[in-house]
Amino acid sequence: MKELRLMKGNEAIAEAAIRAGADGYFGYPITPQSEILEYLMAEKPYETTGMVVLQAESEVAAINMVYGGASCGKKCWTSSSSPGISLKQEGISYMAGSELPGIIVNVVRGGPGLGTIQPSQADYFQATKGGGHGDYRLLVLAPASVQEMADFIPLGFDLAFKYRNPVMILTDGVIGQMMEKVELPEFTPRWTEEEIVKMSGDWATTGKTPDRERNIISSLILDSAKQEKHVKKLELKYKAMEADEVRYETFQCEDAEYLLVAFGSTARICQKSVDIARAKGIKVGLLRPITLYPFPTIPIHELASQVKGMLVVEMNLGQMVEDVRLAVNGKVQVEHFGRCGGMIPNPDEIVKNLVSKIIGG
Amino acid sequence: MAKVKGAIVINNERCKGCEVCVDVCPESVIAMNKNVNTKGYHYAMVTNENCTGCTNCAVVCPDGVITVYRVKVPTEVV
Amino acid sequence: MAVITREDIIKPENLVYKRTSLLVDCALSYCPGCGHGTAHRMLMEVIEEMGIQSKTIGVAPVGCSVLAYEFLDIDVQQAAHGRAPALATAIKRLMPEKYVFTYQGDGDLAAIGTAETIHACNRGENFVIIFINNGIYGMTGGQMAPTTLPHMRASTCPYGRDTETMGNPLKITELVATLPGTCYVTRQAVHTPGNVRKTKKALRKAFEYSYAKKGVSLVEIVSNCNSGWKMTPVQSNKWMEENMFPYYPLGDIKVPAAE
Incomplete structure (x- = not known):
């Protein structure tokens, strides 16, 4: 239990x-x-x-x-x-x-x-x-x-x-x-x-036993061609993450005409903003990226065909908004509302900014 | 009474010609070759048969290119 | 009367010394006459004689010996500059049954890695530090090191180390010897057969003491950098004896209390 x-x-x-x-x-x-x-x-x-x-x-x-x-x-x-x-x-x-x-x-x-x-x-x-x-x-x-x-x-x-x-x-x-x-x-x-040797014995420094070559952990590759090959190999892992590991959550997006995008604690605050906006008759949804890398580019891109605009809410001067804009690729207006320096946005000011920056008012 | 007699084998291609082995040889066996190896280094060479197999040269060689052999020789044989 | 020829002597049964097979069979990347190669060989001879190849994890530094992992036939991790004692701390704590050592130069250990060195020593981690001190940054082209001697020239002190503005050489070995966490601190050299043999004995003791959970063992090897010092290898060894040894005297600085 x-x-x-x-x-x-x-x-x-x-x-x-x-x-x-x-x-x-x-x-x-x-x-x-x-x-x-x-x-x-x-x-x-x-x-x-x-x-x-x-x-x-x-x-x-x-x-x-x-x-x-x-x-x-x-x-x-x-x-x-x-x-x-x-x-x-x-x-x-x-x-x-x-x-x-x-x-x-x-x-x-x-x-x-x-x-x-x-x-x-x-x-x-x-x-x-x-x-x-x-x-x-x-x-x-x-x-x-x-x-x-x-x-x-x-x-x-x-x-x-x-x-x-x-x-x-x-x-x-x-x-x-x-x-x-x-x-x-x-x-x-x-x-x-024993489990570690079984799982990671082909790379981990567990002690060189006679049945295998020595394992070396290093990021030094002086040969440029080999270094490029190594970085390309890393890239394949990132591509695999982008294909398989994107995690996100949506909140009241089914009929949304406007979208809030926020992560972490700001997304919790934005849930309240969605409720406040909907009480005023504004159909707002929320998308919360759970993996920030890989970024939920595709779901945001798809929502850009549904909504009229997006407000990215962050506790910074505008960082994730750049990834949202790349995902939306100009299809709809994407604006940012941020507090910083340790200030936390409140649900009402988020709605107010949604109205002033996206809906127009 | 037995005497010892030694011999060294130098890996010419791996020798970098630093000459550290030359001075440590008590029997002045080693000198540098006028020729160079494929890396361009004058490599160490054996110049006489006085080696006692003391291993000094091999122990001090930074690149570990010297192998040492030694035999005990009955005095009457010499 | 029989004559013993060279061919009679060079037979497997008469072999008395050869390069240990725990040094990978390739050319070392070091300059001619550099003490690193000898230090590597002594280290691997000790590991071979103790029969601990499968139980040993090494940590390579940044500097000339950054490629040490290419030459040592054991599992090795390559650390960021100065961080080797942090890696070794984790390895030894997570795998206490292993023999763990770091191999570091003077810039790595006594400049950028001073904090990692001192705190690993202070915590009494049970691993071995092999510290090659040649008073210069060799890999990057002969810049001043924390251990560069007063008035000694380097590319970043071309008129000689001015102690008024650049400070005095750091005797970090003496410094860590004052910490209760170190058990065995010694200074050796590898430029003569006698010194090489002493270094080997010191390395063996270091591995044994630290494995017995007595704390950090630090073996400093005062070495040459003929390229950085701009001398021949033989000249550099002589210069080292005349100039380095008076400032960095050889011998044990601290031995375990039982001895």
Whole structure:
């Protein structure tokens, strides 16, 4: 029987990782995600499941610990918030280049710079367009509830190992800090060394045994022709993700004449805006991308034939709106409404902006 | 009383001609060849039969190109 | 009277030394006379003699030895510049039954990776750090390193290292020896047969101590960079003895308490 608990998003994600059979968490304190490390240290999973929990000396070290563990075929993850995620970009790029699985949780806060500790979605570009140096993509999951915080950890590990690619869970201070009821996933045992060798023995550094060649984890390919071949191979994975892993949710879109597009906590707020608008007789629907990469381009493109205009609501100056415009490709008007710096849009001002920017009024 | 006699085999193609082996040989067995290998390096060569198989040259060779053999020789044979 | 010919001696039964088969049979990418090759060979001889090939995970750095994984016939991870101790921390914690080592140069370990080095040492992680100190950034073309000697020339201090503006060479080995998390800290060299043999003994001890959960073992190998120093290999080894060793004296700096 599943357990129902009242938890903070940050706690739920930590508990879910223990239950998902994660092997190692490597973190560094930063607001608003420090509860993740605190929860794990208090729960002591190293005494129960054997999961390693370590407070690293920096975000840079933490992501490189994930790199080291992932190279051994282990389920490893880290978490941070925006300024810390910037520091992790070096390691994330190396992980993508070396084709390593792993999860990076970004509980986004407002920026640029040290910014604010309040919630934001200003790291959309960084998360979905690569983030660090070089040609690569992360598979990006955007939870909109504490339940999804918990659910996306096992899902994230599945996808990370399926594609041998880092997965980012892009959430924000609202979801990280808020408490909701959450149905916790069942316990999955950690993989044994034998299982790891069976699953990942053809690439992971588990120790060179006489029955195989040595395994090397590296993103260094000095020969340009070979480097291009490698990047093209990565591209095939991204194409496969785009074909098979797009996840999204629609809300009252069946008869919608106007569409709101929003992810994460902003999508929760937009549900209320849909209700308010419909009470005023405006037929509005909501599309919530769950995977930010791969982006739900096709469903948005299809809805462009149905609706008269779209408003993209984000806690930033306008980032996802660019992907929506690419999907719509000029077919209908697409405008952006954003709050930033830690300010959260309220449902009424969203409706007001829909009317003023799209419907006309 | 037995005496030791050694011999070394140098992988000419892998030798980079650094000459580190030359100085460490107590019997002055090694010198550099006037010819070069396909990489263009003057490679080490054996110049006399005084090798005792002490392994100094092989141990210090950065590229590990020297293999050492050694036999005990009864004095009367020499 | 029988004469023993060269052919009589060169027979498998008379073999006393050959390059270990745990070094991949290919040309090393290092410059002629560079100590990296010798350090690699000693490392792999120790792994061979301890019979731990299948139990050893190495971490290669950025720098001249970035391609170390091409030469070492074991599983190896290549780290971002300076991050090798972070990788090794995770590997050893997740697979405590493995022998884990990092192989790092002076720029990697003592400049960009200072934090990772010191904190891994401070936590007392049970892996081995092999630190090649040649006082220069070799791979990128001979720039000043944290360990470049005072007044020594490099491409980014062409008039010599001015300690007034560039600081003094960092003795990071002595520094980490002060941390309780390190168990064995030693400084060796590989330019003479005697030094090579001592280095090998030090590497073996390092693997044994760290595997016995005593903490980090750090083996610094003071080495040459004849290309970066703009000397012949033989000249560079002499220069190293005369200039590097007085600043970086060879010998054990810290040994486990039991000894």
